[in-house]
Amino acid sequence: MTTPALQQQPTPERFFNAINAYELTEAIKSAVELEIFTAIAEANTTSAMIAKRCEAAERGVRILCDFLTIHCFLIKEGAHYALAPDSALFLNRHSPAYVGTATEFLLTPWLRECHAQLTEAVRRGGTALSAGMLEPENPDWVKFANGMMPLMQRPSEMIAAELRKGGEAHKVLDIAACHGIFGISVAKQNPSAHIYASDWKNVLEVAQKNAKAMGVGDRYHLLPGSAFETDFGIGYDLALITNFLHAFDPPTCATLMRKVHVALNPGGRVAIAEFVPNADRVSPPTAAAFSLMMLAATPSGDAYTFAELENISKDAGFARVELAAQEIGINRLVIAYR
Amino acid sequence: MTTPALQQQPTPERFFNAINAYELTEAIKSAVELEIFTAIAEANTTSAMIAKRCEAAERGVRILCDFLTIHCFLIKEGAHYALAPDSALFLNRHSPAYVGTATEFLLTPWLRECHAQLTEAVRRGGTALSAGMLEPENPDWVKFANGMMPLMQRPSEMIAAELRKGGEAHKVLDIAACHGIFGISVAKQNPSAHIYASDWKNVLEVAQKNAKAMGVGDRYHLLPGSAFETDFGIGYDLALITNFLHAFDPPTCATLMRKVHVALNPGGRVAIAEFVPNADRVSPPTAAAFSLMMLAATPSGDAYTFAELENISKDAGFARVELAAQEIGINRLVIAYR
Numbered sequence: 001m002t003t004p005a006l007q008q009q010p011t012p013e014r015f016f017n018a019i020n021a022y023e024l025t026e027a028i029k030s031a032v033e034l035e036i037f038t039a040i041a042e043a044n045t046t047s048a049m050i051a052k053r054c055e056a057a058e059r060g061v062r063i064l065c066d067f068l069t070i071h072c073f074l075i076k077e078g079a080h081y082a083l084a085p086d087s088a089l090f091l092n093r094h095s096p097a098y099v100g101t102a103t104e105f106l107l108t109p110w111l112r113e114c115h116a117q118l119t120e121a122v123r124r125g126g127t128a129l130s131a132g133m134l135e136p137e138n139p140d141w142v143k144f145a146n147g148m149m150p151l152m153q154r155p156s157e158m159i160a161a162e163l164r165k166g167g168e169a170h171k172v173l174d175i176a177a178c179h180g181i182f183g184i185s186v187a188k189q190n191p192s193a194h195i196y197a198s199d200w201k202n203v204l205e206v207a208q209k210n211a212k213a214m215g216v217g218d219r220y221h222l223l224p225g226s227a228f229e230t231d232f233g234i235g236y237d238l239a240l241i242t243n244f245l246h247a248f249d250p251p252t253c254a255t256l257m258r259k260v261h262v263a264l265n266p267g268g269r270v271a272i273a274e275f276v277p278n279a280d281r282v283s284p285p286t287a288a289a290f291s292l293m294m295l296a297a298t299p300s301g302d303a304y305t306f307a308e309l310e311n312i313s314k315d316a317g318f319a320r321v322e323l324a325a326q327e328i329g330i331n332r333l334v335i336a337y338r
Numbered sequence: 339m340t341t342p343a344l345q346q347q348p349t350p351e352r353f354f355n356a357i358n359a360y361e362l363t364e365a366i367k368s369a370v371e372l373e374i375f376t377a378i379a380e381a382n383t384t385s386a387m388i389a390k391r392c393e394a395a396e397r398g399v400r401i402l403c404d405f406l407t408i409h410c411f412l413i414k415e416g417a418h419y420a421l422a423p424d425s426a427l428f429l430n431r432h433s434p435a436y437v438g439t440a441t442e443f444l445l446t447p448w449l450r451e452c453h454a455q456l457t458e459a460v461r462r463g464g465t466a467l468s469a470g471m472l473e474p475e476n477p478d479w480v481k482f483a484n485g486m487m488p489l490m491q492r493p494s495e496m497i498a499a500e501l502r503k504g505g506e507a508h509k510v511l512d513i514a515a516c517h518g519i520f521g522i523s524v525a526k527q528n529p530s531a532h533i534y535a536s537d538w539k540n541v542l543e544v545a546q547k548n549a550k551a552m553g554v555g556d557r558y559h560l561l562p563g564s565a566f567e568t569d570f571g572i573g574y575d576l577a578l579i580t581n582f583l584h585a586f587d588p589p590t591c592a593t594l595m596r597k598v599h600v601a602l603n604p605g606g607r608v609a610i611a612e613f614v615p616n617a618d619r620v621s622p623p624t625a626a627a628f629s630l631m632m633l634a635a636t637p638s639g640d641a642y643t644f645a646e647l648e649n650i651s652k653d654a655g656f657a658r659v660e661l662a663a664q665e666i667g668i669n670r671l672v673i674a675y676r
Contacts, residue, residue, distance in 0.1 A: 010424035012437050012489055013624055013668050018366045018409065019444045023453060023630055024359035030457040057463025062619075063633040063640070064460050069620040070627050071356065076620055086348035099350050106357045115361060119368040122402050125395025151350055281400075282407040282414055286351055289408050292361055295401040302401070330351050 027067050029107060032100040036064065037073075037083060037091035045080040098150055105147040108140050114296040126299040136226065137200045141178070145206040149179035152242075155273070155329035156185035159242075162324055162333060163271055169193045169238040173263060175227050175256070176244035180207030180220075182273070183240060187216040193238075198223040198230055228256060232263040239264060242273040243331065246290065249300035250312050257316030257336070264338045270318070275303040276332035286330050309334050365405050367445060370438040374402065375411075375421060375429035383418040436488055443485040446478050452634040464637040474564065475538045479516070483544040487517035490580075493611070493667035494523035497580075500662055500671060501609055507531045507576040511601060513565050513594075514582035518545030518558075520611070521578060525554040531576075536561040536568055566594060570601040577602060580611040581669065584628065587638035588650050595654030595674070602676045608656070613641040614670035624668050647672050 031037060039053040047062035054061065069076040073087045083092065090099045113129065114121070120128035159182060163169065169190045174183030177197035184207075187195050195216070197207050201224040211220035223230050227244070239260045245253045260270055277288035287303060294301035304312070310321040313336040324333035369375060377391040385400035392399065407414040411425045421430065428437045451467065452459070458466035497520065501507065507528045512521030515535035522545075525533050533554070535545050539562035549558035561568045565582070577598045583591045598608055615626035625641060632639035642650070648659040651674040662671035 010427045011667060012424070012428045012435075014410070014424055015366070015428055015437060016440075016444075016489070016668055017624060017627075018362050018411070019441060020627075020631070021362035021366075022360035022364075022450070023627070023634075024356050026360075026453040026456040026634075027630060028353070028356045028359075030460055033457045034460060056461045059463035060460035060633060063629045064456075066619045067627055067630040070623045072352070073356070076618065086350070086352055089348045090350045090353055097350075099353060102354075103357060106354075112360070115364040118364045118402075119371045122368055122372060122398035123394045125397035151354070280414065281404045285408045286355060289355075289358075289361070289405055291401045292365060292405040293358070295398060296361075296364075329349060330354055 023067075024071055025107070027064060027071070028073070029103050031064060031068060031073075032091065032103050034064075035093060036061070036068070037087050037100075038093040040074070040081055040083050041088060041092035041094060045082065047079070047081075050081070097154065101147040101149075102151045103147070105140065105144040108143060110140060111297060118292075118296055121296050126295065127297055129297075137202050139202065141200060141203045142206060145179040145203050149181050149210065152179065152181050152329075155331060156181045157189075158326070158328050159240075159271060159273055159333055160185040160189040162326070162328075163238065163269070163335075164189050166269065166335075167237075171236045171238075172196065173232055173236045173239040173260065174198065175239060175241045175260070177207045177240075178203060178242075180210045182242045183207075183220075184211050184214050184216055186238070186240065187211070187219055188214065194219045194221060196221045196223055196232070196236075198225075198227050198232065200224065200226075228252075228259070232259065234263050234265075236264050237268045239268070239270045240273075241270060243275075245272060245309070245312070246274060246294055246303055247298050247301040249302075250304075250308065252300075253304075253312045254315040257313055257318070261317045261338055266338060268338045270313070270336040270338075272309060272313075272334040272336065273328060273331045274309065274334065275330065276306055276309065276323070276334065277303050279305050279307060281305065287332070306332075306334065361405075362409055363445070365402060365409070366411070367441050369402060369406060369411075370429065370441050372402075373431060374399070374406070375425050375438075376431040378412070378419055378421050379426065379430035379432060383420065385417070385419075388419070435492065439485040439487075440489045441485070443478065443482040446481060448478060449635060456630075456634055459634050464633065465635055467635075475540050477540065479538060479541045480544060483517040483541050487519050487548065490517065490519050490667075493669060494519045495527075496664070496666050497578075497609060497611055497671055498523040498527040500664070500666075501576065501607070501673075502527050504607065504673075505575075509574045509576075510534065511570055511574045511577040511598065512536065513577060513579045513598070515545045515578075516541060516580075518548045520580045521545075521558075522549050522552050522554055524576070524578065525549070525557055526552070532557045532559060534559045534561050534570070534574075536563075536565050536570065538562065538564075566590075566597070570597065572601050572603075574602050575606045577606070577608045578611075579608060581613075583610060583647070583650070584612060584632055584641055585636050585639040587640075588642075588646065590638075591642075591650045592653040595651055595656070599655045599676055604676060606676045608651070608674045608676075610647060610651075610672040610674065611666060611669045612647065612672065613668065614644055614647070614661070614672065615641050617643050617645060619643065625670070644670075644672065 034054045051058040051061040068074045075082045117128035174197045183195040275287040275290035291303040318336040320337045372392045389396040389399040406412045413420045455466035521533040613625040613628035629641040656674040658675045
C-alpha cells in the first residue's frame with residue numbers, strides 16, 4: 001500500500017487500479033480453480049508446462065501467472081515461475097495447510113451481491129439484502145464450515161494453546177461452532193474436556209464429522225439451534241465465541257454474553273476470537289477493513305475495538321477482560337473472565 | 339504491495355485480502371456514486387456531516403470512510419476525514435480533473451462478466467465471451483468516450499507537447515479517436531493542424547461535440563467506420579493510435595500499421611500511446627497487469643512490450659521506433675517514423 005504523501009505528483013493510477021481491484025479476486029479464484037499453484041508445486045515452472053498440467057492455453061496461463069507475480073503470489077525468474085512462501089504453504093493442494101477451499105464460501109454469490117449493492121448499504125447503514133445469512137439452517141453456513149476449516153486450523157491450535165496456559169478445561173461451550181475446529185483443538189489439548197457445540201443442525205453435522213475424524217468424537221456433544229435460544233445448560237469452565245459477535249450490534253452481543261455468563265462456573269472464561277481494529281478503526285488494515293464486510297452483509301454487525309468488546313462483556317456481567325498479546329492469524333483473542 | 343520475502347512467517351492474510359479485493363472496487367464505486375469525496379471537499383469532515391450531505395446513514399458513511407482511509411484515499415485524524423492529494427484532484431466533482439465518470443465504463447456489466455468467466459478465458463487463451471466490444475457501433479464505446487475523457491485530458495496534453503518537439507503537424511490522423519481528446523490536444527498545440535478522426539459513427543458524435551466545445555471544431559473531420567476498412571486518404575504527417583493496438587494480436591496490429599504507413603508522408607510519425615510492460619512482463623505493475631484485462635475481454639489482445647511494438651512497426655515498414663522517456667499517466671509513448 002503506497003501512502004499518498006510519498007507520491008511525487010498526483011496521478012489517477014491508484015483510482016484506476018482501485019476500480020479494477022476486482023481483477024485480483026477473479027485471478028486468485030481462477031488460479032485456485034485451475035490448480036496453478038499446485039501445478040507449480042509439482043515442478044511445472046514454465047507457462048507451457050503449467051498449461052499442459054492445468055489443461056489451459058499457454059497464453060492464458062502466461063498472462064495469469066504474470067498477474068499473480070505482479071501481486072507477489074508467484075516469483076518469476078526468466079521464463080520460470082516459482083511459488084511465494086505463503087502460496088506454497090496455503091495454495092498448493094498437496095499442502096496440509098491448503099486454504100483454497102475457502103474461495104467457495106468467501107465468494108458465494110450472495111456475498112458478492114451484498115457488495116454489488118454497497119451504495120444502498122451505506123445509505124441504510126446496513127445490508128441492502130434481506131437477513132439472508134442469519135436465517136436458520138442457511139446452507140451457505142455448511143459451505144462455510146466445509147471451506148473455512150483449513151484457514152482456521154492453525155489459529156484454532158494457537159488459541160487452544162493460549163487458553164491452556166490459564167488452566168485445563170473440562171466442560172467447554174463452543175458457540176457458532178461451524179466446522180468445529182476451535183472446540184476440537186481445545187479437546188485435543190485438554191484430554192478430559194467435553195465439548196458442547198452450538199450451531200444450526202445442518203452445520204453441526206459437519207462439526208461432528210470433523211470431531212470424529214480428529215479422534216474426539218466421543219467427547220463431542222451437539223446443541224442444535226439458534227445460539228440465542230438454545231438451552232446451553234450450566235457448569236462450563238470455558239466458552240468459545242469465534243468470529244460470531246461481529247454479525248450483531250452491541251446490545252445483541254451483550255444479550256448473548258449474558259446467556260454465556262449464566263452458563264459458566266465462577267472463574268470461567270469466554271474466549272472471543274475476532275477481527276479487532278485499533279481505536280482509530282483504520283488499523284491494522286485487515287481487521288479494520290472487515291467492518292465493510294459487515295456493513296455489506298449484515299443489518300448491524302461491525303468489527304469491534306477492544307474497548308467495545310470490553311464494554312459488551314462488562315455489560316453482561318464479566319469482571320475482567322483481556323486482549324491476548326499475540327495475533328491469531330487475522331484475528332485477535334479477547335478473554336473475558338466471570 | 340508487500341513482497342513475500344519481507345514476511346516474518348507465512349500467513350493466509352494476503353490470500354484472504356486478495357479474495358476480498360473486489361470490496362475495494364465496490365467501495366470506490368459507492369464513494370463516487372454517493373459523492374463522498376465531493377462532500378469532504380466541501381468541508382464536511384465528520385461522518386455525521388458527510389452522511390447529511392450525501393443522504394446516507396452515519397454508520398454506513400463511517401465504515402466506508404474508514405475503508406477508504408485504510409486504502410489511502412482518505413486521511414483520518416481523530417473523527418475528521420480529509421482527502422488524500424490524488425483524491426482531491428481526481429475524485430472531487432468540483433475539480434476540473436474529476437475522473438469519477440470513468441467508473442461507468444470501467445465497471446460496465448459486460449467487462450465484469452468477462453472477468454467472472456476468467457477461468458474459461460485462461461483455458462481458451464482469450465475472452466470467454468463473444469467479440470462483444472469489438473462489434474461495430476457498440477454503445478459501450480460511447481460510454482467509454484463520455485466517461486474516460488477526464489482520465490485522458492492531462493496525458494493527451496503531455497503527448498501533444500512531446501510530439502510538438504518533433505515539429506509542427508498539419509494533417510493528423512486520429513485512429514480510434516474515442517472522446518477525441520488526443521487529436522483535440524494536438525489541434526490546440528498545432529494551430530494549423532486538421533484532425534481526421536476515425537472511429538464508429540456513434541462514437542465520433544462524442545468526439546465532434548468535444549472538438550467543437552474545445553474550439554477546434556472547424557479543423558475536425560470525421561472518418562466513420564472500422565479503422566481496418568475506412569479509407570484514410572493520404573498526406574498525413576502524424577497519426578495517433580492511442581490505447582487501441584492492445585485489443586488485437588500482433589499480425590492484426592501490423593496490418594493496421596501498414597495501412598497507416600501508406601497514409602503517411604515520408605518522414606511522417608505514428609504516436610502509439612499504450613500500456614507498455616518491461617521485457618519481464620511483470621513491471622511496472624499497472625502496465626503489466628493490463629494484460630489480464632485483455633485476456634478477459636478480447637480474443638487475442640495483450641499489453642505489448644516495446645520490443646513487440648518495435649517488431650510490429652518494422653513489419654509494417656517503419657524505419658525507426660522510439661520509446662519516449664517520460665511516462666504518460668498510466669501509458670508510455672512509442673513513436674514510429676516512416
